[in-house]
Amino acid sequence: MATYMHLGEQVDPDAYVICEYRVTTELPMEKAAAAIAAEQSTGTWTDLTTTTERIVDDYGAKVLSIEGDRTVIAFPVEDFSIEVGGVPQILSVIAGNLFGLESIGKLRLEDVTFPKCILEMYKGPRFGAKGLREILDRPEKPLVGTIVKPKIGLPPKETAEYVYEAGAGGLTNSKDDETLTDQRFCPIEDRTIAVAEALDRLASEGHRMVHAINVSTNGDKIVELAEKVQSWGAKQIMVDVITCGFAAVQALAEDPSIKVPIHVHRTMHGALTRDPLHGISMLPITKLVRMCGGDALHIGTLGVGKMSGDPKADLANLNACLDPMGGFKEVMPVCSGGVYPGMIGAMVERSGRNVQIQAGGGVAGHPGGVRKGAMAMCQAVDAAFEGIPVAKYAETHPELRIALDKWGMR
């Protein structure tokens, strides 16, 4: 009799997509896990006259283990599309109907491991962390960036001035925020051209910097828009992965006409990731972004910034960007959200140096303005890089001193 329960069975990791779920249910865990395995593969709420033992044996998901509220379920690779389908089809298997099953209660996809044959269908980042460092000629120190603030409202000229000032203060990166695309007060063409001029001016003064232009838009327009901003001088593009979809990241990364790195923002991820008992943890999202070709990805601030996030989970996201996976290049992990100079030491102690640290308010809120705010951020990163306590470093760096006076230390 074919069944979904295979407790204790060792499966060939090259033949299955293996998922870990956390389940909150009033059902016995065996029943809940079997219901998930059935719903997401060959079964449904009742027995079927149309299925066979062979179908369940060949294509049925297998419940491999149950420990407390956690279960590991393996989906045969045959359940996944080959050419057509991509991440949307993967997600509909491993993270589809199961969240809505009335009988289950809460459910969270914690992690996923893909077999080689699926990883081989993806190209991963074209530039990755190393490629970004090469573009910026910054081999070792963390990259230091800003998000232009206010996130909406500045016209193109002021946006470009902000970027120039940030670069003059030493920042390596800047970016549009997630809500800025092509509003009337700041048309994307004018903004891209003005920012490109600011970056060229910085380059002529010996400073390399990139700014990510947000190309998040409808699926049928995104590659075309990226091509356009590239032709207007963009050195990097940004896409919001949750609102635009993984397929949008992949379309940009794999289109031969796009020749600049992709910064991946994750706005709206909190709707999926924040509840520890329900949704999808950031870890599978990070792995999918890496497969799809994101070059840099927001991973959290390891417990110090304004956005909620468990430091251990943020570290797991960071490792998923950098650990060997399918021969893909490393993704640059981006720590962003409520960052200011006095917290950088604590953050870098947890993250290590292969990160991009970003601050919007923590730059534009500096009493001396954007350039001094950028200098204070760079000084804090230098202090962390050299292992010097930030308060001591501030004794000889007035911009940092002012930032510490305003926001304090962590």
Ligand code: RUB
């Ligand atoms: C940063 C900001 C970004 C967040 C997103 O601005 O608003 O959109 O980093 O969060 P500020 P996450 O530096 O002023 O807080 O990186 O967690 O996705």
